[in-house]
Amino acid sequence: MNLILLFDSDFISENTVKITGRRAEHVIKVHKAQIGDLLTTGLLNGKTGKGLLLSMDKESVTLEVNLTDSPPAPLPLTLILALPRPRMLGRTLQHISTLGVKKLILLNTKRVEKSYWMSPVLAEDKVQEQLILGLEQAKDTVLPDIILEKQFRPFVEDRLPEICQGTLGLVAHPGVPEACPRGISEPTTLAIGPEGGFIPYEIEKLSEAGLAPVHMGERIMRVETAVTALLARLF
Amino acid sequence: MNLILLFDSDFISENTVKITGRRAEHVIKVHKAQIGDLLTTGLLNGKTGKGLLLSMDKESVTLEVNLTDSPPAPLPLTLILALPRPRMLGRTLQHISTLGVKKLILLNTKRVEKSYWMSPVLAEDKVQEQLILGLEQAKDTVLPDIILEKQFRPFVEDRLPEICQGTLGLVAHPGVPEACPRGISEPTTLAIGPEGGFIPYEIEKLSEAGLAPVHMGERIMRVETAVTALLARLF
Structure with missing residues (x-):
């Protein structure tokens, strides 16, 4: 936790917050913070800054906050990700949030097992929990928007062309001739397949919608x- | 498991292997392979190729193998990594192995807790298990060499200068002016710190030994x- 993420409900006066639960415990036990310490804080979807530790007990920490800085710049990216298996989803959401993705579309594809959509890990509060852990890690405050697209074809035919428009459209796919570009700064739309990859029909439809297939070398990686790797190479 | 990694002990004749345990179970239950199928295989530290499924029962699979291809190219890298906490070590070893690192030095630093060196996850067979999972993922066969360096100063003063010699030496450290280079192909020595980072004294010693501090942007990432991210950006 490199930043204590604050919510409106934490404020007990204009510049004073009282935090409890996991965050307070972390400040007390891991940071081993003392009264008078300045801790890095940020308001959900708002500014970042410092919090002066005013007082603490076993279960809560009170801070006087001064939030004047902007959070780190977001990636200029819409990420389309085949829904990962539940065990991998949580960690992947954390990585995505840490790396600065702000628009994430979780997509159904042929090789996404139907049961994944039923997973409790996909519940809104569980997803938000993982995203917040990622934000705290990166000293960011801005939650990604997440859209669930449970039907491949209507999404790719009806909505994807508009999302792609005016962006660099890419789909990661092993074995294609073109290598993934490096160090770009333009708005990008990137699709990443499930374990086992997209099927040829899906690659065809994604290409038609404006995503060019690119590879990341001959090594096949796990989704997370x-x-x-793709985001670090692209941006 | 994108490749079935074979050991000398699996061979029951010159070109025939009988596998059991985790690998056989995976072929039977996950791949749902049938007699006559061609499966991707490779010999530990050797060639890759195909295995023709000759026969199977509940616990074993027999393959006729033909191994003629080279495994994917290794990264031209010596990676020096502050020993991660046990919970993160296993996954990090898998990533490292998948990404093609062949020389890994696990280093003690100020912010590595002493208890991490006692972890059962560091036992040779446990480490090898994780590395093999990473190789199977990337269709690679070559196990990384791993060296444990439990004392920072003798390593950095006595051995690191020689390791660095003739390579691009880098140490990842947030907040320094120089950005991590992209898309290089030269031999490289890269050091990555623990959670909480290297302390200033360590950065000074690593710089003296030939590693230039570089950053990966303003977002602080977890070690894994x-x-x-660093390997995908560098190579």
Whole structure:
């Protein structure tokens, strides 16, 4: 936790917050903070800054906050990700949030098992929990928007062309001739497949909608590794 | 498991292997392979190729193998990594192995807790298990060499200058002016710190030994994310 993420409900006066639960415990036990310490804080979807530790007990920490800085710049990216298996989803959401993705579309594809959509890990509060852990890690405050697209074809035919428009459109796919570009700064739309990859029909439809297939070398990566590797290479 | 990694002990004749345990179970239950199928295989530290499924029962699979291809190219890298906390070590070893690192030095630093060196996850067979999972993922066969360096100063003063010699030496450290380079192909030595980072004294010693501090942007990443991000950006 490199930043204490604050919510409106934490404020007990204009510049004073009282935090409890996991965050207070972390400040007390991991940071081992003392009265008078200045801690890095930020308001959800708002500014970042410092919090002066005014008082604490076993269960709560009170800070006087001064939030004047902007959070780190977001990636200029819409990420389309085949819904990962539940065990991998949580960590992947954390990585995505840490790396600065602000628009995430979780997509159904042929090789996404139907049961994944039923997972409790996909519940809104569980997703938000993982995203917040990622934000706290990166000293960011801005939650990504997440859209669930449970039907491949209507999404790709009806909505994807508009999302792609005016962006660099890419789909990561092993074995294609074109290598993934490096160090770009333009708005980008990137699709990443499930374990086992997109099927040829899906690659065809994604290409038609404006995503060019690119590879990341001959090594096949797990989804969570691929997400981090692609974003680190692109931006 | 994108490749079935074979050991000398699996061979029951010159070109025939009988596998059991985790690998056989995976072929039977996950791949749902049938007699006559061609499966991707490779010999530990050797060639890759195909295995023709000759026969199977509930616990074993017999393949006729033909191994003629080279495994994917290794990264031209010596990676020096502050020993991660046990919970993160296993996954990080998998990522490292998947990404093609062949020389890994696990280093003690100020912010590595002493208890991490006692972890059962560091036992040779446990480490090898994680590395093999990473190789199977990337269709690679070559196990990384791992060296444990439990004393920072003798390593950095006595051995690191020689390791660095003739390579591009880098140490990842947030907040320094120089950005991490992209898309290089030269031999490289890269050091990555623990959670909380290297302390200033360590950065000074690593610089003296030939590693130039570089950053990966303003977002602070977890160790496992940073490893993947740095390698994907560099190579």
